[in-house]
Every structure is written in C-alpha cells, then in structure tokens.
Amino acid sequence: MIFLRRFTFTVGFLLLMGCGGGGGSSAEPGVATEVATPEQPAFSSSTRLADNVITDGTSIRMFEKITVRIDLSSVEHQGNFRFLKMNDRNGNVLFLGQTVKEGQIQLPLHITANDFPLNAHIFSELATDNTHIIEVDYDASFNQ
Amino acid sequence: MTHHLISKSVIFSFLSALLTLCTLGTAAQDLESTRLKDTISKGTGDINLLLAQGNKAISPTILEHLRSENNGDLVLGVDVNEAASGTEKAATQGVAIDELLLTVSTDEGIFEYTNFSTKTKSSLAETGTENRQFYYTLIGRTGSNNITGSGLNGTSFDATLRIPVDIDLSSAQSIRLQIAFLETNGDLGDPEAFYDYSAGFEDLALLIASDAEYLDTQAAGQDDAPLVVLTDAPASFASKVYYPAADSFYMVGYEDQFPKLGDYDFNDLVVAYRVIFSLNSDMQVTAIASEGYLVARGGSFDHNWHLRIALPEGSQAGGTYQLYAPSPTNQGNEQVNAIDTTSGIDISIFHNTTSLFSSPSSTYANTIWDEEPIQGHKFSLEITLSNPVALDAMDTAPFDPYLYVFDTNYEIHLEGHSPVMPNSNNIADGLEAFTDDRGYPFALIFPEDWHYPNEYVDMGEAYPELIEFIQSNRNNKTDWYKNGIPSGISKRSKADWAW
Numbered sequence: 308m309i310f311l312r313r314f315t316f317t318v319g320f321l322l323l324m325g326c327g328g329g330g331g332s333s334a335e336p337g338v339a340t341e342v343a344t345p346e347q348p349a350f351s352s353s354t355r356l357a358d359n360v361i362t363d364g365t366s367i368r369m370f371e372k373i374t375v376r377i378d379l380s381s382v383e384h385q386g387n388f389r390f391l392k393m394n395d396r397n398g399n400v401l402f403l404g405q406t407v408k409e410g411q412i413q414l415p416l417h418i419t420a421n422d423f424p425l426n427a428h429i430f431s432e433l434a435t436d437n438t439h440i441i442e443v444d445y446d447a448s449f450n451q
Numbered sequence: 452m453t454h455h456l457i458s459k460s461v462i463f464s465f466l467s468a469l470l471t472l473c474t475l476g477t478a479a480q481d482l483e484s485t486r487l488k489d490t491i492s493k494g495t496g497d498i499n500l501l502l503a504q505g506n507k508a509i510s511p512t513i514l515e516h517l518r519s520e521n522n523g524d525l526v527l528g529v530d531v532n533e534a535a536s537g538t539e540k541a542a543t544q545g546v547a548i549d550e551l552l553l554t555v556s557t558d559e560g561i562f563e564y565t566n567f568s569t570k571t572k573s574s575l576a577e578t579g580t581e582n583r584q585f586y587y588t589l590i591g592r593t594g595s596n597n598i599t600g601s602g603l604n605g606t607s608f609d610a611t612l613r614i615p616v617d618i619d620l621s622s623a624q625s626i627r628l629q630i631a632f633l634e635t636n637g638d639l640g641d642p643e644a645f646y647d648y649s650a651g652f653e654d655l656a657l658l659i660a661s662d663a664e665y666l667d668t669q670a671a672g673q674d675d676a677p678l679v680v681l682t683d684a685p686a687s688f689a690s691k692v693y694y695p696a697a698d699s700f701y702m703v704g705y706e707d708q709f710p711k712l713g714d715y716d717f718n719d720l721v722v723a724y725r726v727i728f729s730l731n732s733d734m735q736v737t738a739i740a741s742e743g744y745l746v747a748r749g750g751s752f753d754h755n756w757h758l759r760i761a762l763p764e765g766s767q768a769g770g771t772y773q774l775y776a777p778s779p780t781n782q783g784n785e786q787v788n789a790i791d792t793t794s795g796i797d798i799s800i801f802h803n804t805t806s807l808f809s810s811p812s813s814t815y816a817n818t819i820w821d822e823e824p825i826q827g828h829k830f831s832l833e834i835t836l837s838n839p840v841a842l843d844a845m846d847t848a849p850f851d852p853y854l855y856v857f858d859t860n861y862e863i864h865l866e867g868h869s870p871v872m873p874n875s876n877n878i879a880d881g882l883e884a885f886t887d888d889r890g891y892p893f894a895l896i897f898p899e900d901w902h903y904p905n906e907y908v909d910m911g912e913a914y915p916e917l918i919e920f921i922q923s924n925r926n927n928k929t930d931w932y933k934n935g936i937p938s939g940i941s942k943r944s945k946a947d948w949a950w
Binding site: 353354355356357358359360361362364365366367368369370372374388390391392394395398399400401402403404405406407412413414415416417418419420421430431432433434435436437438 | 538572574576580581582583584585639640641642677678680685688689690691692693694695696697698699701712714715730732734842843847848849866886889890891892895896897898909910911912914915917918920921922923924925929930932
C-alpha cells in the first residue's frame with residue numbers, strides 16, 4: 308500500500324515585480340499626430356478595449372513571475388537520489404529533475420492565477436520512500 | 452591397421468577443427484548487426500533471437516560471436532516508436548522496461564537470464580501506485596540513426612539493451628527474449644506520461660559492438676526527455692525548468708501598427724513558443740532550448756519575429772536553430788542555422804512573415820473566420836552556455852519575444868521591455884515604451900488555450916469578461932480567455948497549429 312503524505316510546508320513565496328510597469332504614453336510630440344486619442348472614458352458600458360482605458364493600478368497582464376522556495380532538508384528519504392517535480396493545478400509540469408538532497412532551492416516560475424494551487428512532489432528512487440507533496444496556494448499578493 | 456585407423460581419425464579431427472575455425476573466422480569477419488523479425492507490440496514482446504527479418508535464420512554461432520564481441524553481453528538495439536502525445540514528440544520518445552527474461556535452450560539444459568541494463572534510468576510510478584522507483588528506460592526519436600556500412604542501413608534504432616550471458620551460445624537450440632514494458636501511472640503526468648507505452652511497434656536488432664557504441668554515443672532523444680538518470684554517470688544532474696510548462700506554450704499576440712493605435716484584435720501576428728532551461732546540480736543554467744509555431748497573421752505589414760533571451764554580461768554561448776516548413780510545401784525544411792551569440796541571444800526566427808506565412812485565399816493567414824486554415828512554420832533551438840549561469844541571474848520569462856516591422860522600421864516588444872535594434876526608429880523617435888494612449892500594450896502574452904480574435908474583432912468584444920478582469924486588477928474573471936464569443940474568435944486550437 309502506497310501512501311501519499313501531504314505536507315504543509317512553509318514555502319517562501321516571493322513575487323518579482325519586474326514584469327513591466329504601468330505604462331505611460333509611448334508617443335512623443337513629434338509623432339503625436341499619428342496617435343489617436345481615446346474616444347471614450349474608462350469604465351464605459353462597452354466591453355471593447357477601444358472604448359475603455361487601462362487606469363493606474365490595473366493591468367491586462369495574465370502571467371506573473373513568482374519564485375517558489377522549497378526547503379528540502381526536512382524531507383526524510385532513504386534513497387540516494389532526490390527528485391523534484393513542480394506542477395500546476397492542471398498537471399502541467401513546471402520543473403522536473405534531480406535536485407540537491409538538503410537545503411533550500413528557489414524556482415523562478417511564470418504562471419497565471421488560474422494555475423494555482425501548485426504542487427511540489429519530492430521523491431527518491433526507492434518505492435519505500437513516500438512521495439512528499441507540498442502545496443503552494445494562491446496568494447492574494449499575486450496580482451499586486 | 453589400428454595405427455592406420457588412428458591416423459585417419461586424427462587427420463579427420465584436425466581437418467574438422469580447421470574447417471570449424473575457418474567458418475568461425477569468416478563469420479566473425481562478416482559479422483554485422485541484424486534486424487530481428489519479431490517486434491515488441493503493445494508493451495510486450497516474445498522475440499526469437501535466431502530469426503531475422505525476412506524469416507532468415509540466424510546461426511547460434513553468430514550470436515556467440517556477437518556475445519563475445521560485446522564482452523559477454525547480448526546487445527540489442529531498440530527502435531523506440533511511441534505515439535506523439537504530451538511531451539513525447541518526434542524529437543524524443545521513451546518507454547521503461549518492467550521485466551525481461553532471456554531463455555537459452557541447449558543440450559545441457561535451459562538457462563534463464565533476467566539481469567539487463569540500458570544507458571538510462573528514471574524514477575517512475577507503476578500504474579496503481581504513486582511512489583516511484585528506478586526503472587531502466589529506452590529513449591529515442593523519430594528518424595534515421597544514420598548508421599551506415601552495416602546491416603542497419605537506413606533504420607532508426609535508438610537505444611541499446613544489454614543482457615549479460617555467461618554461457619557459450621554456439622550450440623543453443625533456441626534463444627528467446629520475453630520483455631515487458633512498464634505500465635506507468637500516466638495519471639501523474641510526467642515523467643510517467645512520457646515513459647508510458649503505446650501500440651508500438653518497437654523493432655529490435657542484434658548489434659555488433661561498433662553499432663552499439665554508435666547508438667550509445669548518439670543518445671537519441673535523451674536531451675529532451677524528462678527525468679533522465681544516466682546509468683554510467685548517475686551523479687550527473689539533469690533538471691529542467693519550463694516556461695510556461697513542459698507541455699504548454701505561450702501565445703504572444705501583437706498589434707503591429709505601433710505607435711498608432713491598433714484595432715485590439717491582437718492577431719497581427721500570433722506566435723506560440725516555450726523556453727526550457729537545463730540545470731546542473733547547483734541550479735545553474737547549462738543549456739537553453741525553445742520551440743514554437745507561427746499561428747496566425749492578421750496584419751498586412753511584413754515582420755521578422757525575434758526571440759531574445761538576455762545573458763549576463765560576459766556570458767558565452769553557442770547553438771543552432773532549425774526552421775521547419777509545414778507539409779506539403781516543405782520549403783526550406785529543417786534548415787539548420789548557427790546562432791550568433793556574440794551579443795547575447797537575439798534570434799530572428801521567422802523572417803518576412805508575409806511571404807513565410809501566406810494563405811492562397813487571403814491577404815492574412817488564419818484570421819478570417821471562413822478562411823481555409825493553413826499551418827505555419829515551426830522552429831526549435833538549442834543553446835549551450837560555455838559557463839553555467841545561476842538561475843536567478845538569468846533573464847526571466849516570458850523573455851523578449853519581439854517583432855520588427857519592415858513597413859514602419861519599428862520594433863514592438865512586450866510592455867516593460869526596451870528597444871534593442873540600433874537602427875530601428877524606436878530610439879530615434881523616442882518611442883521606447885510599448886503601451887498606447889489608452890494604456891494597452893502592443894504585445895501580450897496569453898495562455899495557450901486563448902483563441903485569438905477574428906480579424907477586426909476587438910478583444911473586448913470577443914471576450915466580454917476581459918474588461919472586468921482588467922478593471923478588477925485581475926482579481927475577477929481570471930478565466931476570461933476561456934469564455935470567448937464563438938463567432939468572434941478563431942476556432943483553431945493547439946491541435947491545429949502544433950503540428
């Protein structure tokens with residue numbers, strides 16, 4: 308009988324904010340005549356992008372950069388190898404491979420809010436070593 | 452009389468021995484790899500090692516020569532032939548071996564062998580379990596192995612399978628190999644999904660030492676396969692981090708009228724791509740791979756599509772990229788191009804998109820709702836870093852997929868990136884940011900299940916929930932891209948463009 312043990316590890320979760328700024332106008336006076344101006348104010352009843360504007364503090368961006376930190380030291384395995392698989396809620400693999408047995412690793416990932424929760428599977432080459440699963444849940448700071 | 456008989460007997464024995472030696476010598480001299488008749492089908496095989504393709508008998512003496520030449524091992528070549536699904540594709544496919552039994556029948560009895568090895572292993576869960584353990588794997592790819600001057604000319608054998616045998620096979624009456632591939636727990640995704648088996652067939656061949664060595668050196672498909680542990684170098688790490696995921700692509704859509712406002716259909720060019728970093732044990736990047744497809748072109752401007760991945764200053768790298776034309780055109784199929792990395796990685800992958808990606812029935816490609824769809828080119832690239840770079844020092848996803856527009860001499864990057872081409876108009880005109888007056892970017896990254904809008908359809912019309920997603924600062928309607936108006940978006944999905 309194989310058991311899966313689901314651990315609630317402390318997972319460092321660092322948002323990197325280098326994915327683009329708020330975005331001011333790119334037009335300079337010399338070419339301003341070539342750039343149409345917005346025809347309607349923000350928050351119109353229309354859903355067309357052309358009828359709305361992106362205001363400060365909002366964004367159309369889907370993906371965000373995050374760094375997941377995983378402390379491997381507390382996982383006790385008897386095997387000589389340690390493997391890590393990180394996947395999203397749909398099973399899409401974000402990281403897969405052999406890792407160090409001890410210490411903390413940091414994985415810079417690039418995901419959407421819909422990809423949560425993420426799961427880190429830590430396993431060895433021995434069937435007697437249970438696969439440890441660390442769940443990384445959605446964090447409200449994701450979209451900041 | 453007796454003496455005479457003895458003399459005749461001795462002479463006869465001597466001549467027999469001489470004949471045997473001559474026969475063996477000739478056999479050894481003519482020894483070549485031989486494709487077997489029996490194959491592995493649906494994960495199992497019952498293979499007669501004394502029967503070659505075409506129902507030709509193989510002498511046990513030949514097998515003994517092969518065993519001797521391979522230092523006591525029978526070495527089989529395996530043509531890995533798996534269905535392309537998930538991360539299995541033409542460039543890399545794999546199976547795992549569950550068990551194997553070699554049975555040798557001789558006058559002296561029946562000898563059974565169950566020990567074997569291959570060049571690769573992976574830690575896998577069998578179906579019905581979730582814990583993993585090591586299994587030997589066979590990895591390969593579609594296409595010829597380029598073996599020449601051998602019985603395997605023009606074949607596509609990939610991996611080797613070694614079975615130690617400690618008896619002389621010359622007098623064997625039968626030699627049979629029963630083999631079963633591992634039924635992996637595919638529900639777990641990779642690596643199990645990769646190493647599952649499909650219908651096959653996997654061909655087998657008896658190998659001479661030089662062909663075995665050649666296949667081992669080729670290591671077909673190993674670089675792209677997941678969770679590979681080298682049998683001969685188990686300490687060598689092989690980890691990969693995938694952007695956005697192992698089996699997913701970014702979809703990048705452009706508005707190419709920059710700096711003019713566009714029509715917000717974000718289909719002037721649509722490209723699917725992904726990037727994979729290979730890591731060593733210190734979590735340093737040793738290699739970069741990428742692949743992608745031209746998906747749609749809804750603009751009449753001509754472009755070059757670039758993928759730029761910045762490297763830390765002083766980094767050195769080298770590699771190649773290949774461009775593949777979709778059938779049936781086959782124009783420039785599999786062009787191999789060296790990548791100039793003297794100033795980082797900035798590869799112009801899709802050149803002159805209007806001519807490269809043109810529909811016979813339209814000015815555009817795949818953006819008119821009733822237009823006959825066409826497939827676009829695909830690319831793959833591989834870059835090796837001369838000195839590994841710490842993962843946290845590398846450029847970050849989604850990197851810099853940018854467009855150079857010939858008609859305007861402007862380059863168009865994702866929001867937050869800067870122009871990089873010294874001769875484009877961006878810097879000269881002071882247009883170094885890539886958002887318009889309404890705050891929208893000119894290039895956007897979407898998940899692969901986003902369907903680009905049809906021609907002239909504003910993305911907010913095609914996806915009515917998008918505005919709420921934006922105005923809630925991305926807290927509401929996070930799956931807006933899954934709820935498009937069918938008449939406003941392309942019907943084409945990944946299965947249509949990822950050929």
